[in-house]
Amino acid sequence: xxxxxxxxxxxxxxxxxxxxxxxxxxxxxxxxxxxxxxxxxxxxxxxxxxxxxxxxxxxxxxxxxxxxxxxxxxxxxxxxxxxxxxxxxxxxxxxxxxxxxxxxxxxxxxxxxxxxxxxxxxxxxxxxxxxxxxxxxxxxxxxxxxxxxxxxxxxxxxxxxxxxxxxxxxxxxxxxxxxxxxxxxxxxxxxxxxxxxxxxxxxxxxxxxxxxxxxxxxxxxxxxxxxxxxxxxxxxxxxxxxxxxxxxxxxxxxxxxxxxxxxxxxxxxxxxxxxxxxxxxxxxxxxxxxxxx
Numbered sequence: 001x002x003x004x005x006x007x008x009x010x011x012x013x014x015x016x017x018x019x020x021x022x023x024x025x026x027x028x029x030x031x032x033x034x035x036x037x038x039x040x041x042x043x044x045x046x047x048x049x050x051x052x053x054x055x056x057x058x059x060x061x062x063x064x065x066x067x068x069x070x071x072x073x074x075x076x077x078x079x080x081x082x083x084x085x086x087x088x089x090x091x092x093x094x095x096x097x098x099x100x101x102x103x104x105x106x107x108x109x110x111x112x113x114x115x116x117x118x119x120x121x122x123x124x125x126x127x128x129x130x131x132x133x134x135x136x137x138x139x140x141x142x143x144x145x146x147x148x149x150x151x152x153x154x155x156x157x158x159x160x161x162x163x164x165x166x167x168x169x170x171x172x173x174x175x176x177x178x179x180x181x182x183x184x185x186x187x188x189x190x191x192x193x194x195x196x197x198x199x200x201x202x203x204x205x206x207x208x209x210x211x212x213x214x215x216x217x218x219x220x221x222x223x224x225x226x227x228x229x230x231x232x233x234x235x236x237x238x239x240x241x242x243x244x245x246x247x248x249x250x251x252x253x254x255x256x257x258x259x260x261x262x263x264x265x266x267x268x269x270x271x272x273x274x275x276x277x278x279x280x281x282x283x284x285x286x287x288x289x290x291x292x293x
Contacts, residue, residue, distance in 0.1 A: 038271070044264035053258040063265035072249075072266075079246040083228035086167040087221050090175035093168065094220065098179035099209075103188065112180070115173050123170055127237045130166050131157065134238065158240030166234040171227070175220040182216025183209075215285070222281060226274050230267075246270055 045063055048056045066072070097115075105111050118126060132138065134157045144150045156162050186209065194204040210217075232247035241248060246266065253263030 041264045041267055044261050045268045047261045047264075049259050049261050053260075055260060063262045064269075066262060067265065067269060075244050075246060075249055078243070079229055079231075082163065082167065082231065082245060083225050085164055086171055086228045087175075087225045089164070089168045090172050090224050091217065091221065094172055094175035094179055095213075095217075098176050098183055098216075101176075101180050102183035102186070115176050118170075118173060123233060126170060127166055127233050130162070130169070130238055134162050134165070158238070158242060160239065160243055162238040163234045163243070166238040167228060167231065170234065171224045174223040178220040178223065179213065179216040182213045182219075186212050218281060218285070222278070226277070229270055229274060 043057070044055065046059050046061065048058060048060050048062070050056045101108055101111055101115075133140075135141075136155045136157065141150065141154065145152060145154070156165070190212070191204050191208050194208045195201065199207065230247045230250070231245060232251055235241065235243060235245045235248050236251075244252075250263050250266050250270075253259045253266065257263075
């Protein structure tokens with residue numbers, strides 16, 4: 001009798017309980033490869049560079065104070081613009097593709113495979129491939145010059161536009177997959193019912209499809225936006241390292257300037273900012289689950 005009551009109490013508390021030690025491997029991995037490196041970086045951010053590359057471990061906030069300089073504010077705003085553009089562009093391109101895959105595609109598995117295939121190749125190789133495509137001597141640009149669509153001096157390589165193109169290409173699958181997962185679970189009879197009750201397709205999409213696909217939109221946006229705030233490869237390779245974003249600014253501090261404390265301070269600001277974004281998302285998601293429940 002007592003055993004049955006204990007089982008009922010456990011079920012009421014959210015299901016059966018398991019030994020806490022089962023989480024030890026995951027916790028150990030998390031501590032060793034996330035918490036410890038993050039702690040080391042936090043210590044560096046409050047340290048001081050001495051000479052060219054020596055570090056004095058004495059507490060000071062001068063590294064964070066230096067970030068108040070307007071020049072670094074411009075770098076953060078430029079990075080925010082890149083991340084916002086990449087997120088919006090991948091959403092506008094990825095949503096129709098995910099919608100088609102979830103609702104109408106006959107060869108769905110093959111098309112999903114084509115979406116995933118780029119991940120089979122290193123992002124470094126994929127980004128370098130765009131150096132060939134965006135080169136002014138590429139046959140596509142020769143054809144565009146021949147028909148008069150672009151001028152003789154037209155060049156995309158090593159420009160901000162090239163960085164934006166590379167960003168959208170590299171991060172598009174990260175938007176498509178969560179959107180597809182959300183749309184694939186959608187009950188399409190609800191959309192049909194809305195249209196039967198007088199809604200036009202666009203109105204039914206806005207009132208039914210989009211709200212139900214919102215978790216996929218938010219998840220895909222986070223998967224794209226967060227890594228873009230630290231993007232390094234595209235600005236360096238396709239942008240020719242001419243425009244400074246947060247990612248290559250951190251790289252310059254660690255590799256060229258050898259100012260590890262200042263580079264750590266920049267990284268900590270980015271990490272804390274993204275942590276706030278994730279916490280806000282988690283809070284909004286839990287509130288939505290409580291309301292829907």
